[in-house]
Amino acid sequence: MISFVIRLKSRAHFVLDRGLNARGEAFVGTNARRRKQARQRVAIMIAIFSAVYLLIGGRLLQYGLSEPVLSASIGGNGHAIASRPNIMDRNGELLATDLHMVSLYADPRRIVDADEVVEKLALVIPNLDWGDTHRKLRSPSAFQWLRRQLTPRQQAEILALGLPGIGFRPEKRRFYPGGATASHIVGHVNVDNQGLAGMERYLDQQGLADLRAAGLTDDARLAPVRLSIDLRVQNIVRNVVAKAMTDYEAEAAGAVILDVETGEVLAMASVPDYDPNAPSRTLADGSVDKDYEKGWFNRISNATFEMGSTFKSFTLAMGLDAGKITLNSVVDASRPIRMGGFTIRDFRGKNRPLSIPEVFQYSSNIGTAAVADMVGIDGHQQFLTRLGLLSKLATEMPGVATPTQPRTWKKINSVTISFGHGVATTPLQTAVAAAALVNGGYLIPPTFLPRTKDEAQALATRVLKETTSADMRFLYDWNGQRGSGRNAQVDGFHVGGKTGTADKVINGRYAKDINFNAFVAAFPMDKPRYIVLSIIDAPRTGENGGRTAASTAAPMIKAIIQRVAPLLGVQPRFGTPEAEMRLVDY
Template structure:
């Protein structure tokens, strides 16, 4: 652009020639230049305003159109457009095999005090003592007026308690968000679940961590956000567990027992459908650990941690191994002449069974002498190897932190006398879970299974321990124990029950055995012709007192309790009774 000169020479000369003032020409030209610049700036500004107005109109049109679309559409939850998984901060639930809740979380609040912000410590202390009866008003007042600026009052409170604290009106009493672990079924499966406690705590958060049972064993899994809150699914059945606990508690009371345990296990998958230890506790208010004999504590898990000499339930292992080795069959005659003397030791039978019995009747009559003679033929080394294959010499590996403490107690020197006594369940201590595992492995067709608290959908493919023929013969022998032997009270109409009783004297702390204290055990399998489940019931120091003479043997104590458990639990597990076995035999009266 060519700018107009302010003092054009031609006009200056002309103005001078005419006698005019040349400065007027410069002023006029400067005015004209400014007007041109103002006009150009106005045009440029008007153009910019027009473009900006058009942009605002377009933006408002887009927003208005989108709002119209949303107003006319169906409501729906917004979806995350990007990838990635949400972070799950809470502890995962625990469920039974059918998805029913065993442990979950509940949102609640904690209560704490900021003493510097308190207006009336005395009124606050009195008010809290009225809401929480276990708190002392004077102790609270001392804390509120002392040197402490922060004070925990309650780790968790109920909504009703929270409202009551609100009504005190004290600004120094504050609340923090919390998650508490809730066990909605109370004491059901308490020893399996274990319990939790608060770990690291802050005003606005607290970490929940397991202290026992599967809560402790699977603590990392339950707290891992990568699992996206997927529940831990256990093998137990809540309905069966509740039924077994109810029956076992009643049996424990009727038999005047100090404690009791029951283990029900699938013989093919190794799943523990029910495991009970009594006395028990409520994991919502887990009691503290007590001093003294741990067996007196409700926290003690008798089914897993309790190792006992279980008595004659071991005899089927001895006879089964002898059959597998080809040393005898079901009809082989065995010398039962007693007592059997070994050094200063004498082995006797509960009754005099005569000079000899068949191998089957050694189990049916429960002859210590006959079993010991068979064990002498087997030998210590082969006996130990066989019991090891059944899992009776090592901890079970069950998914509980208590499982390693249930280590079997073995003789320091596995001598010939040890071989003889172990053959009928003395001299080796193991837990009820060990016994359930061994019975399942022997009776399921002869393949080893390991117990588990996790749900499985397929049978275990364990190593073969005995042949199918040996397993079938062992089941037949156990069935005869119920039909005509020491476990006649174990018969359950419609379910072919087989099993073996065991009554073992309890050892004294000083050595030797009590005369009037026993561990009574019944290890059973049902149905015996096509085994599905093994049930082990054990009573600590039972006494049956319905007659003048107190009776402590398993046939009078543990067997009736086990039979009632099977009667209650079998239908819950989908086992239909055998209709043929329920039909009456002989001549019956019918109406026309």
């Protein structure tokens, strides 16, 4: 019995003592207390888990409702994805546009194994610099570019690798469908889509760079920019000058076509040139190909040359405009001129008095010098300044070269400049001045943007009398029919012009066996609409073995006009204008 009572008490876990303790409260058994604590702990755990899940759910909801964060906002240049306007030719043909690309970056803080990342990326990215990439991946920074402008296939292959700490950033890459065709006009951009040369740089200078800096062009569609050039004509001009450089074994060549009534540049090519889609080229050893980058140099607007006998056009126009000579005037070219220790001779001179058309036809240095002497030193300098040949050309194209001239003009300077030695100008401004000789006497600033005749006339400056311009049209036509311009003649299009063969200046001295040749032409001569100027630098040979402008630069003009004249809407006219007029009269 005693043992039974003890067992019962141990199982009851409480002692009944009048049912109440000293405070009048019921004793709580040990099991009940433990159950109550367990329930409290479970309730606390439920509350904690509920709070965590509510927090996670709230964050997910926040992310779902918020705008997506583009990888473009992570480090790097904040304006790399800025848009640029399409560039088109005068007919709406595309010259430059933006392509959507991606670039590869890394957050080195999240890279687990830099060696593994480098090895796997090298399988996808050609020519990956292992050392440089490894250094970037071990950098303490939060952002490192690994490779700019990947192809979609490369992006997909890298994504398949599943590398932590590696990401992609959307960018835009400039694409030039025509490649090198108009490279010196259109120019190119850098990897951040910022204009570096040509009209691309001009656009940035006109405020596009400021818009980019303000973040206003990231996704904006900008209106396309039309240029004055005709892509069809541009392609022909480039092909002709490239072929001439090869055929005549020259260092360089170039040409430009100008509308004499509006000043619009319809085509401009200079070779060697380059592909703006890949403005730089890396050699096998990792160095930059400097010879390839020489193609950046635009010899039509960014370089100055002594233009040789093409300057005789301006000298005779000066004499005619000043009233010192007429087309019927005769100058003595029977003997050389000795001046200041120099002797001025004619190349294959006639050694007799020459009329003004003969001075132009035979390209007489002696006759031209005589005309310059009639006008005088001050008048000569003022006339060339009026034609814009001694000052920097005003146009949209960046990087235009500044002409050079003697610090002090003396008589010997005036004499040599009269036939194209002693003053160096750009071929483009030579073409602009020549346009003023044949368009009625108006100097019109050149433009690479479309311009109407009315807009051009508002900008034009009269620099010659109308009668002087008519006389120069006669001289150009005369030389095209009877003189050195015959090799540029195209049946039906009445080409006139003037050759220029100059000894090239090397190390400050004239080289007798190396020429810089040019030809400035206008067509059709009964009513000129276009100026075409060609240059060729240091040709070793030419047509029939000659190295002068008549054998090199003039045939280039012929090849260009034969192909571009129909595209420009010039109708061929056979026979002389005088003959056609007589037929109409009868």
